[in-house]
Amino acid sequence: MVPLGNVLIDNNLPIGQVPDATSTVALGTGQSKVVSMTQAHVHATTVDTRHGRDSRSESFATRFTRTELAVLSRAAAKDGMKVREWAREALLREARRSEDPLFTELIATRMILLNLLKPLAMGQVVTPEDFTRISATVRSDKRKVAQEIQQQYITASPKEP
16 A cells, blocks of 8 residues: 555555545645546645645755855755755746846947947047947847857856866
8 A cells, every 4th residue: 555645645555435426635734636436446646725726746956065154055945045045046036037137238239338338448539429329239139149158158168176
């Protein structure tokens, strides 16, 4: 017999003795198992009733030094969270992030400076029209340029051991 919450998967009862029913079995964790019993099988699906989402069933572990754990603990405490909860949110946020807006704006500032400094260094006058053109070009190209530069950093930097 294999226990599953309050239900046994293989109860070795004759088929006629397994009831036809569907019931919710509380697990005491804010979750419940929706159990459907037929004469042929028992089927269970976990639903997190607190958040209305699929239950979390996958995990992975990693090791940290005491110093690293202290850094993570301070960051989590600053946000009023436990380390595991904070780390989960940080990992998902990073995985879902398509671009870093701060990095993109930093690159945009660099582009403006480079496009303005060259003519100024050569003794040319930068007109308001030149500045408007430069600004429009930077606005339209900054994301593409930022992605290219970010890719250069990714391919050039060695991975930590």
